[in-house]
Amino acid sequence: MTETPAAPEPDGRPAETAVAPTEPATAPAEPDNPVVAAVRPGYEFDGTALELGGLMLDAENLSDVHIRIPLGMLNRHGLVAGATGTGKTKTLQLITEQLSANGVPVFAADIKGDLSGLASPGTPSDKLAARAASVGQQWSPKTFPVQYYALGGVGSGIPVRVTVETFGATLLAKVLELNDTQESSLGLVFHYAKNASLPLIDLADLRAVLQYLTSDQGKADLTGLGGLSSATVGVILRELIAFQDQGAEAFFGEPAFDSAEFLAVEGDGRGRVSLLELPNLADRPAIFSTFLMWLLADLFRKLPEVGDPDKPKLVFFFDEAHLLFDGASKEFLDTITRTVRLIRSKGVGVFFVTQSPTDIHEDVLAQLGSRIQHQLRVNTPNDAKALKQTVNTYPTSSYDDLGTVITTLGIGEAIVTVMNERGAPTPVAWTRLRAPESLMAATDPAAIDAAVKASPSYATYATAVNNPSAAESLGSKMAAAQAAERAEAEAKVAAKQAKAPKESRSRPRSHQDDDSTLEKVVKSSAFKSAMNTAARELMRSMFKKR
Template identity: 60%
Template sequence: MPPETARSAPALPQEALEIASGYAFTGPALDLGALLWDTRCLPDVQIRIPLPMLNRHGLVAGATGTGKTKTLQLIAEQLSAQGVPVFLADIKGDVSGVSVPGVPNERVQERARDVHQEWTPGGCPAEFYALGGMGHGIPVRATVTSFGPVLLSKVLQLNQTQEQSLGLIFHYADHKGLELVDLKDLRAVVAFLTSEEGKQELKGIGGLSTATAGVILRSLAAFEAQGMSPFFGEPEFDTSELMRTASDGRGMVSVLELPGVQDKPQLFSTFLMWLLADLFHDLPEVGDADKPKLVFFFDEAHLLFNGASRAFLDSLTQTVRLIRSKGVGVFFVTQTPKDVPGDVLAQLGNRVQHALRAFTPDDQKALKATVKTFPNSPYDLEEVLTGLGTGEAVVTVLSEKGAPTPVALTRLRAPQSLMGPVDADSLDQAVRSSPLYGRYAEAVDRESAYEKLAAAEAVAAAAPVPRKGAPPREAPPREAPPKEAPSRGRPKEEASVVEQVVGSGLFKSLARSVGTQIGREITRSLFGTARRRR
């Protein structure tokens, strides 16, 4: 090296050399950016995440406007290029640009020069979805049976007692073959189980109080009044669609559009959890693999944890812990690590922390708590985290051996796709040209619990009931029934209505041909989610 070059590139201090060695991976990895040291960007020291470690989960955190969304986009592009499918929740409506090439400008070119990035515009293969069709994307629906009582209780904001009662209702419906496809099915089952006829059905497994049933029905009515009905129904979305790759081998980026339900945070955060729980329910164990089968970004993660019951958090923690062995990586995206419960945070091995604010006592408390979650480092992290610019972050990941890497102040690369939304016409065209559009676009309302209970009620209503004061009908003499089966000797008109309904041919057939089959096939996951085997 010529003397003048050596003078212009002073030797790195020992601390920076140690950081550099911590990110010198030999296998495939994602490039996040270049090390920042003493106000200088060191492009020869690249900060990276080993590809096999992406299923060890992660956290992307930072205050509003610090660049979290662009970080997601940067990671998603590289995962797609490596053949890994990605799921992104588009909360603000600005992630759709991942599907089209970016637009070069001076800021992008300057960033690329700083970090020695060979920036070329490029988009990813993408599918666009919308909850219940509320938006431009392909409708994503779940049946009530599949969604399960635990997640539905969180959406309806039920307490623990009410959640347990809802679980009892689902248990009954599962075993009687009463499929809960939409909300009217659930209402019908609740109404039946609180009727004089239906109360007998739950005596052996604990009853359903009228007061609790009333709360559940009122919560359902309020939920529907807010326009929530379209999210539950058929055709139910098959979460295996999220695991697809494009014809050129790149991973599909699935973008769930959520601006239309921004004012319903409990709904969309719980629906994201259903997607994750359903994947967990279906995927086989794969152990440690060369690359993840899917990386799932869980945006606005704090909404999932707010007001969550202990049982809910325990199930979530266990799901996150176990889904790693099924090849799925989960990144929680929120403002501070404090938003994530400690048991979950402990499982997030990869961390990208953008700037934090410290304007209030609560901000300062959150800042100190965030610093304590990082490994020891040569940085004064309280000072660093409040001084980061947009597109800069503090990073620590898991090395190829699974050990935490040194904390690295990083200037992040620029995404190569469009950093903003695509126009509505282009989005609609992309959705309608998708092979999935014809499969999910139109809602279907087939026979399920509501229709079956209505039919059984009609059977009961048609049964003759003796008029008060009417003389008993004459019947031909017959032998007394054996003592072990006295009920067989009772006239049909003296049977209770519940026996007419539940004992009718329709219900017996239902219990034999449908109920038994579905009862055997329904196995609920940690979150109580379920679906028939595919």
């Protein structure tokens, strides 16, 4: 990208005042520039607004217009999109910093671990100073109150677990990649477990219920559940076992996580930044996105209606959002769309972060009031189509060819439109984004570890507990049924044996003799060497029959 010339070196004073915008990189606004004239009034707000960056005149020059987003409109949801390496995460970091400073808690999944830098002060550099100067930013290094979580305790953060029951059949069907029939069957299984007072806490519980329903003992119960075939239950069971083999067991169980933790405001009035660590995302993309969806739905259930608050109760960044929509069932899509639509009135803003806006289902995309579009690359006909669709989703803009602007954006630049305080879209603005004031790299793992261990939540959630649930009660039920079956079989044998003396009179030798003679033969070395495994199997089955 083309940066404006570097600002003078910091004056050597401590970090707080290190970078001042002394370089006149901001061109005096040209009153007759039509873009400036169109954009400037659109970003003048009455209330508090977060500073995103400066309006660019072209690839080199900036105007003095500040591109901002009203704090009160952050619950109207948003999108941060762009090709890899174009600045999405830094944009997220930049917004998070200002939200926290304004007392708004933030939740974000920290896919690559780089958001953990929010806990460490940024490092001044010439490049950074130049950027800050060009957009009129008084840059100084800052740290933010970060709490680290780890999904299922895989990683160093505070473990986040959920019970299978609260996770629910729809979301589980999505992670198990079930079809519609299987999904509704799973719903019936959940319903059955509830009515039968079989708590579904972890995956072992669900497996026990499925196994029970396909067993001899459970057949009658299965028949009672209209529309549930034993074959379908078998398929679900197989999918569940495969899912467990991927290491999913750790995500489900107790102590169950209370998502209200994410709403915390620290003693100094700053919003807490909760980062969810997701190692090995590539191995289990579905579980991750579905988990985030669950968190959102759970928050929705817990929060009261607030209408349109002055500022959000929480802003939730949904990174790698395409994973949520890939292969989603109709029902799952409805869940997402509904949750996103309704959670606004609970004061929660959701920002989806993904490579292309076309990754997001159109019903959800239509609800995203703020759009920060970083560079899109066009290498294939599909990319070209995606670009065209992206351009078409913008309100009319002052740029003759918005598509060209989007494909030629520099790193850390974006096409921005947000919702103004009246709820109308602001003019489309080619923006150079501000630089985050915290570290643009991961925080030192030792510091993360120390912060985690020092957190009071760590003591609450660190150790998994296994309370009695469906697996245990079905285990004893199945054991009791098996014991009854065994007793019945033994009774039959005893009855047979009662008749046996008569039969044995007609035979020259007893079973005992018979067996011991055969045993002698079997044990002889000549016999052993002549026998192969298959023959031994055959012999054993002959023994059984006698």
